Every structure is written in C-alpha cells, then in structure tokens.
Amino acid sequence: MLSSFIADFKIIFERDPAARNWLEVLFCYPGLQAILLHRLSHWLHNLGLPFIPRFISHIARFLTGIEIHPGAKIGKGVFIDHGMGVVIGETAIVGDYSLIYQGVTLGGTGKQSGKRHPTLGENVVVGAGAKVLGNLQIGNNVRIGAGSVVLRDVPSDCTVVGVPGRLVYRSGVRVNPLEHGNLPDSEAAVIRVLVNRIESLEQQIEELKKSQSKSQALAMAALSEWGEENTHLDSDCCHLKDKEINEFLGGSI
Structure with missing residues (x-):
C-alpha cells in the first residue's frame, strides 16, 4: 500500500503542471484523496467487513465528488484529474x-451479477465525460476521447472517439496523454468526406x-439550318404550286 501511495503521489507532479x-x-487534490480513501476501503472490503468500507466510500464521495465502490481494483499511479462526477463500479479494474x-x-449495463464493469489496461487515458459501460476489455495505452461512449472491447494502442465509440488508429504518431482534446474527430472526418463527395x-x-x-446549341443550330432549308423548299413548292394553279386557272378562262 505504501508503494502505491508513493506512485499515486509522484504521478501528479508528472502529469499536472499546476x-x-x-x-x-x-x-x-480530490483525486488523490479519493484514491487514498478507496485503498483503505478496498482493503477492508477484502477482509469481508459488511458496512465500514461502503461508509468510507460514501464519505469520500461527499468530500471529493468521486464515487469509487470498495470492490473496484485501482492500480498504482492512477491519477483522477479534477475528478468531480467520476463513478467507478464495483467490479471495475483500472490498470497502473x-x-x-x-x-x-466506468459502469455496468444491467442488473446482472458477477463481472459487469470494464477492465482498463495500463496507461489508459479516459477523457472528460467519457462513459465505458459493461464488462469490456480496454487494452494498454488506449486513448478514449472526451464525451465518448464505449460499448465494445478496445485493443491496445488505439484511440476511441464518438458516440458510440469508434476506433481511430494513429500509426506512428504518439498521442500525448495530456492532449486528449487533440484526438481525431471521426465524425468530422466523415462529414468532410461527404462534403468533398458532394462538391x-x-x-x-x-x-x-x-x-x-x-449539345443543345449544336442541335438548335442544326435545327435552325434544317428549318431554313425546309422553309426555302416550302416556299419554292408553294411558288410552283401557285404557278401551276395560275396556269390552270389561266388556261381555263
């Protein structure tokens, strides 16, 4: 427990410039306080005490705004930044x-018993407001964008964004764990593709x-020429007919 406390304490200086x-x-730092109280409640929970662990977690929630069930397993060096509104369920596991x-x-999706909360690997970043629901396996070095809703397993070294969460691979590009606001926006990318397609x-x-x-201009020109020729022919025909009529009438007089 002492080694975990030292790791929890040191990681804050590494990741928070403030x-x-x-x-x-x-x-x-309410995140540190919540984790320290959780480690105590988790230890008592493993001893089988029925009430005290939940009461300690309730006090921690009142003091920090962070709710961690005593049954959840939290690895060393875990940093809950700001922390207000964080909920970690009973069977959740958070990697180092x-x-x-x-x-x-980090919640469940129903009332089933047993393992019903997600398992996070090591060096996972979960952005503000993200929801990871169900008995999911989240691999190591995964980045979950702010506001995402993850409902499926995520392999290691991947980035997940959107609702529902979709994988976005960034091959060869390292994502700084503190720059979760710069994660790629897959919805915007799809919209850009559609806009380009429309254009x-x-x-x-x-x-x-x-x-x-x-084509219409050529057709009109052709029709115009054809019309002039027909008009000329028609006029000639009319002239011929008029001549014949005149001759006929003249001959009958």
Missing part, C-alpha cells in the same frame, strides 16, 4: 498509471450541364 508542492497536492478526467463513468458530384453536374448546353 502541482507546485506536496502540501498542496495532499490537501487540495491510467489517467481519468472529470465526469467519467465532386456538383462539379460533374456542372460539366454535364455545360456539355448538354453545347
């Missing part, structure tokens, strides 16, 4: 050196209109 001294971290932001829920189709339509206009 951390200035040990006194401030110890008394003014994971980073959890405010408003995160391409509009260009094709304009080209078809231009070619159609040229």
Whole structure:
C-alpha cells in the first residue's frame, strides 16, 4: 500500500503542471484523496467487513465528488484529474498509471451479477465525460476521447472517439496523454468526406450541364439550318404550286 501511495503521489507532479508542492497536492487534490480513501476501503472490503468500507466510500464521495465502490481494483499511479462526477463500479479494474478526467463513468449495463464493469489496461487515458459501460476489455495505452461512449472491447494502442465509440488508429504518431482534446474527430472526418463527395458530384453536374448546353446549341443550330432549308423548299413548292394553279386557272378562262 505504501508503494502505491508513493506512485499515486509522484504521478501528479508528472502529469499536472499546476502541482507546485506536496502540501498542496495532499490537501487540495480530490483525486488523490479519493484514491487514498478507496485503498483503505478496498482493503477492508477484502477482509469481508459488511458496512465500514461502503461508509468510507460514501464519505469520500461527499468530500471529493468521486464515487469509487470498495470492490473496484485501482492500480498504482492512477491519477483522477479534477475528478468531480467520476463513478467507478464495483467490479471495475483500472490498470497502473491510467489517467481519468472529470465526469467519467466506468459502469455496468444491467442488473446482472458477477463481472459487469470494464477492465482498463495500463496507461489508459479516459477523457472528460467519457462513459465505458459493461464488462469490456480496454487494452494498454488506449486513448478514449472526451464525451465518448464505449460499448465494445478496445485493443491496445488505439484511440476511441464518438458516440458510440469508434476506433481511430494513429500509426506512428504518439498521442500525448495530456492532449486528449487533440484526438481525431471521426465524425468530422466523415462529414468532410461527404462534403468533398458532394462538391465532386456538383462539379460533374456542372460539366454535364455545360456539355448538354453545347449539345443543345449544336442541335438548335442544326435545327435552325434544317428549318431554313425546309422553309426555302416550302416556299419554292408553294411558288410552283401557285404557278401551276395560275396556269390552270389561266388556261381555263
């Protein structure tokens, strides 16, 4: 437990530039306080005590705004940043050196007993407001974008964004764990693809209109020429007929 406390304490200075001294971290960081109280309640929970562990977690929730069930397993060096509104269920497992932001829920999806909460690997980052629901396996070095809802297993070294969560691979590019706001937006990418497709189709339509206009112009010109020729023929025919009529009438007089 002492080694876990040291790791929990040190990781804050590594990941939070606002951390200035040990006194401030110890008394003014609710994430650290919630984890320390959880480690006590979890130890008592493993001893089989029926009431005290839940009461300690209830006090921790009142003091920090972070709710961690005594049965949850929290690895060493886990940092809950800000922490307000974080909920971690009874059978959840959080791997070493994971980073959890405010408003995160590691919850279940029903009333079934047994393992019903997610398992997070090591070095996982869960962005603000993200929800990971059900008995899921989240691999090591996974990044879950803010506001995402994860309902399926996620392999290691992947990034998940969106509702529901979708995998976004960033091959060869390291994602800084503190830059979860710079994660790729798959929905925006899809919209950009659709917009580009629409623009391409509009260009094709304009080209078809231009070619159609040229064809119509050629057709009109051809019809115009044909009409003039027909008019000339018709006038000649009429002239011939008029001549024949005149001759006929003249001959009958």
